Amino acid sequence: MPQIQLTNVGSQKRIDSYLAEVLEIPRNQIQKWIEKGKVCINGYVVNKNYKLKGEEKITFEPVEFEKPNLKVSDCDIKILYEDDFLVVVDKPAGIVVHPGAANEELSVVGALLYRGVKLSDIGVPLRPGVVHRIDKDTSGVIVLAKDNNVHFNLANQFAAHICKRYYIGVCEGHLKDYHGTIETQIGRHLKNRKIFSVTQGKHAITHYKVIMRLKDMDVVRFELETGRTHQIRVHMQYLNHPLVGDSVYSKTKSKIITRQALHAFYLGFYHPISNKFLKFYSKLSEDILNLLGLKED
Structure with a gap:
């Protein structure tokens, strides 16, 4: 290689x-x-x-991994941008970015490979091209790399907090402050190793701003400075205002939405080749609009 x-x-x-x-x-x-x-x-x-x-x-010089048998099939993803070096995807909720231990049938990676998109291969075998991830039940925009040097460049932008990532989330109740920063460590939950909590682990920083206050919930814009697994979900539980519909980190079941109300609506980064700063947006999904009473005609 x-x-x-x-x-x-x-x-x-x-x-x-x-x-x-x-x-x-x-x-x-x-x-x-x-x-x-x-x-x-x-x-x-x-x-x-x-x-x-x-x-x-x-x-x-990466040591090449053994190629896995990835499940390749198309699914409902939208390509927002593509060139010879990278591809930007708008992912709906319910689809994983890449197959995991559950060996999911549908994934962003599988759909791109099905469509003939070449992806980088320096990462873990089941994650070709995957520079960063969002949860299966989080919707929104992500970028994947086609080229190994591009992959490393983008990954370093994320690690150095050069990329800009904004999410819209809906939390239960009303936050005490209209804006603020949550800075903790996040690690595996001490009793349930499948989930995460604020405990000894990796440094995690989330900036938040309330953009709309409804009767019993807040619409919040989040900016990630770090990208830990379940970071926003864990941080909102930590503030005792978990995301609406979050079956893992909330004890309340929503009657309107069946997944955590979280959407990655903006991603900005420097193109590794042209060095031009690229910006991509994803519209709020229909289920979140329904939750807010803003269903599109």
Whole structure:
């Protein structure tokens, strides 16, 4: 496989931790690449303990994974933008970004492959092209990479908080403050390892602003500074205002919406080749409009 190159723009983590977080690959796999001399900093092979200083040029040659049997079939996704390097998709609720342990029949990755879209292959085998993810029952816009260098560039933009991501969510009750920042650690729940909670784990920052206050719920705009699994959902539960319809983090069942009321409506990032800042929007889904009493004609 060809070498991947990146200029580290600020991280001061250990090289194995940094690559594992950016690429969402298990750290022990990254360490195997390092042990085989596949990772260089400023042209020199380093060990797994090397601590980044913030300005290094990183080059590495990924060890190719065994190709899995991905289920390839079309589904109701909309391509908002596509070129030779990346593809931007509007994902409906109910479809996973990529197959997981449940070996889902329908996924964004499977639909793109079905349509003949080439995806990068430096990530975990079941996640070709996947730079970032949104939950199965969260709708909205995501970007996938076609090229390995592009994948790494985009992944680094997310890790360095260069990308802009905005969500619209509907929470139960009324938040005390109209705007604020939630900064905690998020990790696996101590009793239920399938879900997450505010506990010892990874640093997580969510900015929020109430944009509409209804009778018994708030419509909130969220900006993610970090991208932890279930981050917004966990943070809203932490504030005792879980998202409406969230079957995992709320004890209240909605009569109107059957999934968490969360929509990724905006994504902005620098194109890895042209360096032009691209902006993409996704309209609110029909079920959230129904919840707000704003059903389209």
